[in-house]
Amino acid sequence: MKIRQIEVFLAVAETGGVRRAANRLCITQSAVAKAISQLEAELGCPLFDRSALGLRLNEAGQSLLPYAESIASNATRAAAAVAACATGRVTSLRLAITPTLPEEVLSAAVQRFRLRFPAVKLIFSSGFFSDCLPKILTDRLDLALVMAGRHQHEELTSLVEEPLCALTQGVVAGKGHPVLAPDSDLKTLFSKAEWLTTVQDEVFLIRRLHDFGVTAPRCLTLCDYYTVDALNGTSGALSLSPLCVVDDPRYANRHLEALDPRRFPLPPLTVSFFRQKGVELSPTADYMRFSICDAFKEWFEKRHRRFVQPL
Known part of the structure; x- marks a missing residue:
């Protein structure tokens, strides 16, 4: 199974036809058809139902789809990470982390990050909402993990949010x-x-x-x-x-x-990663985000957490 075959598979799945997939990938229709045939031969079964209307994923193709998306995404990130290191473009990572993130979670995430990017300088700044928001909007942070209440979300409508957990x-x-x-x-x-x-x-x-x-x-x-x-x-x-x-x-x-929260009920707080719309995370920022998510999951599963709920 080759990366190019996966890319062709995804293009056909999204466009529903060989010609449209070829146009998207800027290759010939015969190259698309060949890649799909080789992939199906390697996996030992058809991945599409073929009709006059085009190609549509069958049950086997549907089962492959999430794995194919993951493979393609990781391949892109891997290439970007290698290119960044090879050219020396990445020297630092600017972070803002809410103080509500448990110490052991951040420590574990940083240790994992260091194994992959030992030479990247980590620069931490205030993780409070009021300090982070202007920095996110002016591209002065590479990764922001911020705690916010529902009453503050109007100020965050211009940002992409990826929730990590809810706090009582x-x-x-x-x-x-x-x-x-x-x-x-x-x-x-x-x-x-x-x-x-x-x-x-x-x-x-x-x-x-x-x-x-x-x-x-x-x-x-x-x-x-x-x-x-x-x-x-x-x-x-x-x-x-x-x-x-x-x-x-x-x-x-x-x-x-x-105080028992049932006696004075309040809406939960959300701890989320935020970034500007249309701005993708750098490979180093994305890997730190992944490291924090993974470390948080391990921390949460160790024992019952009364006032924390993963999202």
Whole structure:
């Protein structure tokens, strides 16, 4: 089975005819017919139903299709990666990774990436939504893995999104906070508490509190960094956060707990790869994306994750 045969197979499957496939590939019709005949002979069965209307994939052809697409895609990426290394065009990879990505996932992904691209310099910058968006739009990032809420997605309509996972969003507080008691009066405690949230989430939080019956929080502190970090030493404060932080080893010494999300339901947050429409990832960026996805899958399958759901 040769790459050229696979490319011809895909062209015929997509166009439905030998002539149209030949035009797409800029080769002769006889070359297309020969490639398909050789592929069918090698696999030992026809791949198309032939009629006066053209060629249509049969059951065997349908079973081959996803594998053929994968082979063609990997062949293109492999050629691009070799060409980039041979010409010395790729020397660095600019990354922005959300701090909600578990440390061990990023570490495993980087180790895997280094085995393939040991000479590429990795440049990490802030992975917060407000910092990433202008950089993505102005092509100052090669790969961005960003956490965003549904209320922020209007700003992302000009981008291509590839979701990695969904995170339960809710209220985080220090251990023993009155709000965590099963029978606590949430409306009263919410109205009296100091709230910590990011600048871009201020309007969202106020609206959700209003819908819950809290006219306005007594005290609101806005941060341009991860709000759960501000809980350290802030007695009695509540943070609007992804609830997975309470299980994150990086915050083990903070003694954080999550309010039962059923008591104050909020839409989930999405962690996704974003890029500009019409802009393809470079071979190095694409391999890092693949490495992160693979490492995340392994991390998730190790044990139950209360507030994380793969997408």
